[in-house]
Amino acid sequence: MIYGSSIKIARESRGLSQSDLSKLIGVTQATLSRFEKGGIDVTPDAVSKIAQALNYPTSLFERDIRRGGESSLFYRKRASMTVKNLSVLESKISILSKSIDEMMESIDIPELRIPAVEPSGDNTPQEIAYKIRTYLGVPAGPIDNIVSLLEKNGVIVMYLDLDGMDKFDGLTMFTTNQAPVIWINRNTPNDRKRFNLAHELGHLVMHLRSEDLEKSEDQKEIEANQFAGEFLMPASQCKEDFFNLKYKDLGMKKYYWKVSKAAIIYRAKELNCIPEETARYLYVTLGRNGERKKETVQVPIDSPKIVRKMYDLHVTELNYSEEELSDITGLMPNDI
Numbered sequence: 001m002i003y004g005s006s007i008k009i010a011r012e013s014r015g016l017s018q019s020d021l022s023k024l025i026g027v028t029q030a031t032l033s034r035f036e037k038g039g040i041d042v043t044p045d046a047v048s049k050i051a052q053a054l055n056y057p058t059s060l061f062e063r064d065i066r067r068g069g070e071s072s073l074f075y076r077k078r079a080s081m082t083v084k085n086l087s088v089l090e091s092k093i094s095i096l097s098k099s100i101d102e103m104m105e106s107i108d109i110p111e112l113r114i115p116a117v118e119p120s121g122d123n124t125p126q127e128i129a130y131k132i133r134t135y136l137g138v139p140a141g142p143i144d145n146i147v148s149l150l151e152k153n154g155v156i157v158m159y160l161d162l163d164g165m166d167k168f169d170g171l172t173m174f175t176t177n178q179a180p181v182i183w184i185n186r187n188t189p190n191d192r193k194r195f196n197l198a199h200e201l202g203h204l205v206m207h208l209r210s211e212d213l214e215k216s217e218d219q220k221e222i223e224a225n226q227f228a229g230e231f232l233m234p235a236s237q238c239k240e241d242f243f244n245l246k247y248k249d250l251g252m253k254k255y256y257w258k259v260s261k262a263a264i265i266y267r268a269k270e271l272n273c274i275p276e277e278t279a280r281y282l283y284v285t286l287g288r289n290g291e292r293k294k295e296t297v298q299v300p301i302d303s304p305k306i307v308r309k310m311y312d313l314h315v316t317e318l319n320y321s322e323e324e325l326s327d328i329t330g331l332m333p334n335d336i
Contacts, residue, residue, distance in 0.1 A: 013091035060330030112154035129230035202227030
């Protein structure tokens with residue numbers, strides 16, 4: 001059976017309109033529209049042409065791929081993304097999530113052991129972040145291997161190559177099989193990746209499994225940022241270090257805490273380590289030195305491993321060929 005909705009998602013993942021694809025496969029736009037809506041059967045010849053035009057195996061269209069629900073998607077700077085980029089992003093993630101689910105049919109991954117905790121008057125996002133650090137056994141100081149920390153506690157991390165989508169930072173969602181995945185833009189500096197991971201962890205802890213339907217998206221974003229700041233730079237451990245912060249100290253402190261200079265300035269002001277005027281001066285100086293968009297001093301970040309291990313186990317232990325893996329994941333070998 002061919003799913004028309006999967007054809008639509010595959011088309012959108014390549015950034016093509018119905019008009020674009022219909023010209024590539026030699027049918028009218030009206031016919032393609034009926035294919036996608038399930039109004040008429042898709043012939044084997046048409047499926048082959050669609051697969052070739054979109055660079056997907058035909059097996060992809062034999063899967064019922066669905067977009068994640070709105071309640072499970074959290075975008076930073078979402079409002080500034082174009083409709084087309086948002087469509088490409090959601091479609092790519094929908095396809096890759098289905099691929100992950102297919103591989104999970106044969107491979108076990110660590111169970112999610114990160115609790116859900118809702119913010120309240122006595123339990124602020126900062127308090128929750130500190131408790132999560134303690135619960136996960138994070139030692140005092142900066143978090144060295146944040147990706148490994150998340151993955152060993154049941155959260156899949158995926159870096160996405162997203163050219164021209166600098167407004168996208170991160171997104172958290174559950175796959176159909178309820179595997180939590182944090183999707184991160186690969187083309188961002190490592191310090192920003194680390195903050196985005198902590199931000200998305202905040203959503204996973206405080207919002208994704210919450211029954212509070214009244215909270216606004218803006219409030220969720222604020223809470224996730226508060227969580228991330230405390231998770232990466234606990235007040236009890238960094239307050240003294242950030243006291244009377246000077247511009248010349250930013251590089252050294254960035255390298256130690258593995259967060260951006262801008263995040264350190266914000267945290268120092270938030271903890272009253274520096275006054276508002278000093279924070280303003282430090283931000284202005286960053287700008288004058290060309291560091292508001294791309295800071296000097298690079299920090300390391302570890303690489304995601306769960307999905308790579310799933311792939312390797314299919315090849316080495318389950319003896320899948322490239323073609324078989326392509327068939328079960330719905331991806332071409334080079335995309336795998």
